[in-house]
Amino acid sequence: MLNANKLRNRLLAAALFAMLLASAPMPARAASKEIIELQTQVQQLLDMVQRLQSTLDGRFGVLQHLVEQAADNSNQMTATVNALQQKINAQSESGNGKLDAVSGQVQSLNDSVDELKSRIAKLDKSVQELQSQLQNIQSPPAGVATTGAVPAGVLASPVAGLPGGAPATNQIPPLQITFQAGVRDYNAARYDVAAGEFQDVLRYYPLDDLAGTAQFYLGEIAYRQQNYTDAIKSYNAVLEGFSGNPKAPAAQLRKGLALLQINKREAGIHELRLLVQRHPQTPEAAQARAKLNGLGVRISAR
Numbered sequence: 001m002l003n004a005n006k007l008r009n010r011l012l013a014a015a016l017f018a019m020l021l022a023s024a025p026m027p028a029r030a031a032s033k034e035i036i037e038l039q040t041q042v043q044q045l046l047d048m049v050q051r052l053q054s055t056l057d058g059r060f061g062v063l064q065h066l067v068e069q070a071a072d073n074s075n076q077m078t079a080t081v082n083a084l085q086q087k088i089n090a091q092s093e094s095g096n097g098k099l100d101a102v103s104g105q106v107q108s109l110n111d112s113v114d115e116l117k118s119r120i121a122k123l124d125k126s127v128q129e130l131q132s133q134l135q136n137i138q139s140p141p142a143g144v145a146t147t148g149a150v151p152a153g154v155l156a157s158p159v160a161g162l163p164g165g166a167p168a169t170n171q172i173p174p175l176q177i178t179f180q181a182g183v184r185d186y187n188a189a190r191y192d193v194a195a196g197e198f199q200d201v202l203r204y205y206p207l208d209d210l211a212g213t214a215q216f217y218l219g220e221i222a223y224r225q226q227n228y229t230d231a232i233k234s235y236n237a238v239l240e241g242f243s244g245n246p247k248a249p250a251a252q253l254r255k256g257l258a259l260l261q262i263n264k265r266e267a268g269i270h271e272l273r274l275l276v277q278r279h280p281q282t283p284e285a286a287q288a289r290a291k292l293n294g295l296g297v298r299i300s301a302r
Contacts, residue, residue, distance in 0.1 A: 014045055092294040099287055104220060107250060108187050111213060115180045122176070172204050179210050182217065191221045212242025216251050228258040249275060249284040256288065269297055 182197035198214035198221075205211055219234030235255035238247060245251075256271030272288040276299060279285050292299050 012049055089294065092290075099290070103250070103283065103287065105187075107247070108183060112180070112183050112187075115176060115183065119176055119180065173200050175201065175205050175208060175210060178204075179214060182214065186217055186221065191225060195221050209245065212238055212245030213247050215242065216245070216247040219251065219254060223254060223258060226261075228261045231255075231258045249279040249282045252278070253284040253288055257291070260291075265295075269295065273299065 178197050179201050182194045182201065185191075185194035185197060195218060198217050201208070201214040202211050215234055216238050219231045219238065222228070222231035222234060232255055235251040235258070238245060238251040239255070242248065252271055252275040256268045256275065259265075259268035259271060269292065272292055275288045276285045276292075289299060
């Protein structure tokens, strides 16, 4: 492009010089064939300059069109990338919500399995005790007539530890049965009933390990009912009063998510970061990292 401009300028200068020579006064004897030839060359130079100008204009137009096409393609690519980023962010948010729900169901299932194992162990112990009692009934002590009558002492004590056959009057609900009923009602979305059962566990067994788990489920009930403020209070009770409870990582995760739900972004991010620092190898920490990445928050690799 630069060389073409230089050439065009030189041709214009030559043509102008030739025109000046042609227009200069000359002796009559100089008006000869040489002047005619010079004028012819000048005209040829002018024609070449015009053709060169036309060629340059055409190439410039093509170049400008290519630049416009490149700009349009760049704008389209930018719009496509932005749309793809928005779609990825939306899918990430949806995936996080589903992951939270599945995590809660898995936690409930694990608790149910643990409680079922405990109940099976207790039932096994009760069966062994009943078998022992039956053996004692079938083998009465020496000196008792075996006429088919059962000793009065045995009939008066149908359950070991309750003399005279007096029924139990203990009004405190049994721990395992009450907690398991709460988990069952929670999974069935009977939240009011489940909340009462978990509160009974906290009221009558405040020092038991299941009390911390019951407190966590109270937070889960409030979270599912979108009562995020009460949910945060319950999660705080787990973290402050039952820090060694297996539900502590889940409580911190859910607390961070609840804070984000009420637009306390910085506090929620702080809780999620704290969870990753305290329990880096837990599934809850993995969920916290995924949520932070979805929020565009950088976290240090561990």
